[in-house]
């Protein structure tokens with residue numbers, strides 16, 4: 001909505017001379033009142049002056065001060081979106097979506113103008129002025145338009161989270177901004193962050209020659225009293241429940257915000273609390289209750305604590321609580337509450353609360369649909385206390401109003417990768433001091449608050465790291481490395497990273513890319529270029545590039561989409577099932593998967609084949625409008641299948657764009673591959689995963705001192721010492737083939753291979769030549785002249801990989 005008095009031809013003049021506010025926005029009174037409460041509003045003029053006068057600005061302010069919602073509006077009103085767009089990046093998809101909605105609402109503009117774009121979806125139009133997107137999306141855009149000519153301003157939000165893509169974007173933008181300046185077409189870079197470790201950006205001379213100005217925005221913050229537990233209880237879920245019950249039943253009114261580590265924990269705790277404190281007259285509508293768990297996370301993602309066997313011991317809550325922890329005087333009364341184990345979901349074991357107000361319990365985690373997330377911003381029903389159970393989404397990305405009590409488990413869930421082998425494992429670890437302080441700060445937004453830390457001050461002081469480690473230090477960087485190479489960064493080590501990855505990470509990435517054939521002598525090959533175009537891991541990109549030649553694209557696209565998705569096949573059913581029922585369901589699902597795998601080459605294609613069939617069958621069910629039911633019956637995660645479909649469409653379109661003459665479509669009725677096709681698919685998988693070969697351990701190969709029991713059914717992976725195993729859930733579990741490739745190794749009680757396919761050792765020399773050591777040509781049989789190719793072939797002996805597995809004689 002523009003100011004009617006403003007003339008188009010004056011725009012440029014005004015932009016150059018500044019500082020008049022000249023694009024008017026019409027806001028509702030309610031919104032305007034809410035905005036006026038934010039301290040950042042009073043500083044608009046000062047902030048805009050600094051932005052107008054500098055090309056790189058750091059804006060630091062506590063969560064909730066209004067950075068994300070207000071700064072884009074300031075820029076819009078100052079005319080920055082008149083000719084070009086304003087980009088705002090978020091590390092989390094949920095933030096990109098919910099913030100674009102919120103800002104659109106505040107400004108009274110439609111989603112055509114305030115839009116979002118994330119990997120699979122978006123609502124950007126030609127009219128878009130403010131574009132919220134994930135950081136990965138903007139990085140891809142740099143690949144095709146290095147100068148980011150569509151934008152007048154780039155705002156990198158939540159920079160303190162130090163996501164890999166945000167880090168890389170800062171590096172690129174530190175170069176793009178001066179280049180745009182030279183062209184007389186300035187681009188502004190605004191780095192927004194909580195007030196954490198700003199020196200990584202300001203004092204890093206590789207990034208910015210001169211320290212960029214730092215604007216600090218004050219947030220109204222009331223004092224928060226921190227209460228440490230005297231002892232650190234090992235079962236934090238039990239403890240968090242206990243503490244919440246105690247707060248709710250004994251302390252004055254005020255919202256409660258609880259931090260746990262994952263979606264599964266959120267759901268369990270929400271259910272538990274909802275049952276313990278029923279609402280009476282107020283009811284959760286279908287929107288507000290916990291959604292049916294269509295996307296349970298796996299056991300192994302839950303950390304040890306959840307897996308521990310249920311303990312039946314019941315404790316009188318009041319006997320087990322340090323009264324010191326609840327230091328508000330005059331409100332101690334013994335609650336008539338019994339405490340129990342959180343895992344126990346039996347109806348009979350409900351905690352009975354005889355008195356007290358109802359509790360309005362809401363879940364919050366990043367995969368929760370955004371209309372459900374929005375509930376935490378609404379007022380709870382009359383007479384109810386608000387209680388939000390959240391993952392660390394509520395730490396900085398979203399601000400929940402009226403929180404007075406924070407209960408902090410101090411835990412966070414991390415996926416750890418071994419830098420060399422790429423083995424991943426989930427585990428629950430202590431968060432950092434900085435995060436714990438962020439969490440505590442959530443209690444002081446509207447008045448003085450209290451934060452209950454379920455760990456001792458000794459643990460906090462001695463065990464917690466000061467800051468969380470930037471993500472780039474903890475992940476394999478293969479795709480990043482290839483992308484940087486393709487963008488002409490020859491020496492990746494010299495790229496202006498805010499935090500440089502370890503040398504060993506970079507070396508491993510380089511050698512894996514050489515193995516794939518994406519790099520040769522450190523230069524990108526044409527194959528490497530093709531690979532980098534796909535929004536999937538390089539190894540999958542290679543499979544796509546190769547299958548083009550074999551007319552197998554629809555299958556490979558489908559497999560790659562399914563393999564890229566976390567947890568498509570469920571291990572355990574959703575909801576509560578008795579132990580016998582559980583066993584039955586698991587058996588039924590295994591039988592279905594075994595049937596999907598088929599026989600011959602199809603069976604040897606293994607777990608990826610099961611995924612292919614699952615997707616095909618699900619598409620069919622979808623065409624008949626019964627997808628959800630089908631997923632429930634067959635142990636598939638509904639949300640994963642929806643995402644696989646999106647990724648299939650995206651990959652297909654991308655391939656069509658790069659290879660215009662190809663005729664691939666997302667055929668819902670993908671026929672199962674023939675036996676020959678299945679064999680070719682096994683070879684294509686090998687071409688992408690040739691560094692992830694494992695061979696069955698033969699008992700007679702074992703050294704004297706090695707424990708035979710430890711190696712029963714074991715495999716040895718090419719680049720690892722420890723034995724690895726086929727998982728119970730693999731369709732190949734029963735057959736113990738000699739050579740396999742796997743998609744991933746993950747560690748729980750043992751090392752397990754995920755996504756396993758059988759290969760023939762004679763294929764290795766052809767598909768993974770880099771890792772084969774071939775000997776001298778054999779004199780017998782004689783070299784052979786091939787009249788078709790005009791080549792001379794000779795037979796050689798050879799071995800494969802670091803373990804020097806002997807290969808059958810190969811012809812080269």
Ligand code: ADP
Nearest residue numbers: 062063064065066067068069070102377399401
């Ligand atoms: P920051 O980015 O500095 O953390 P935000 O701009 O996200 O701050 O939030 C500013 C204020 O806007 C907060 O008080 C928050 O509660 C409010 N807010 C943000 N999103 C919504 C929403 N969807 N509904 C209602 N209030 C919101």
Ligand code: MG
Nearest residue numbers: 067068396397
């Ligand atoms: Mg924000």
